[in-house]
Amino acid sequence: MNTTTTITNLLKSRNLKKTTTRVELLTAVMHYGSAMPFSQLQQQLNNTDRITLYRTLKTLVDKGVIHKAYFSQEETYYALCGTTCSHQVHQHDHIHFKCTSCSAVSCVYLEEAPKFTLKDMHVQSININAEGICKACMTVG
Numbered sequence: 001m002n003t004t005t006t007i008t009n010l011l012k013s014r015n016l017k018k019t020t021t022r023v024e025l026l027t028a029v030m031h032y033g034s035a036m037p038f039s040q041l042q043q044q045l046n047n048t049d050r051i052t053l054y055r056t057l058k059t060l061v062d063k064g065v066i067h068k069a070y071f072s073q074e075e076t077y078y079a080l081c082g083t084t085c086s087h088q089v090h091q092h093d094h095i096h097f098k099c100t101s102c103s104a105v106s107c108v109y110l111e112e113a114p115k116f117t118l119k120d121m122h123v124q125s126i127n128i129n130a131e132g133i134c135k136a137c138m139t140v141g
């Protein structure tokens with residue numbers, strides 16, 4: 001399946017109209033490899049005005065298509081959601097790993113998802129952020 005077909009199906013499954021910006025944005029995120037920093041998105045979608053870009057990101061996050069993988073003061077990183085996410089709930093049983101050397105952020109899937117209960121509270125999602133040196137940087141070093 002090519003990228004366009006994948007994106008068309010993805011938007012359809014979330015009841016979203018296929019717009020140029022949505023397709024461009026998702027294509028960029030898919031091709032990026034790791035979680036995509038907002039500044040990179042802005043660069044690649046330089047024909048899209050800022051407000052449209054923000055609005056598109058918000059819609060795609062709300063509908064469970066992409067998620068904020070990591071955010072710091074300087075940058076927000078976006079990654080694609082898996083099939084466990086829907087327009088109702090984001091369900092991520094994975095860790096977000098940020099490389100302190102190359103700043104790449106990736107979604108790391110776990111064989112066994114961490115599960116715990118909190119007294120008197122209902123856990124809806126668990127976010128785990130980890131920092132360190134990624135495989136590529138370790139190989140170089």
Ligand SMILES: [Zn+2]
Pocket residue numbers: 064065066067080081082085089090091092
């Ligand atoms: Zn999600």
Ligand SMILES: [Zn+2]
Pocket residue numbers: 099100101102103104133134135136137138
């Ligand atoms: Zn790295």
Ligand SMILES: [Zn+2]
Pocket residue numbers: 067069079092094095096106107108
């Ligand atoms: Zn993720």
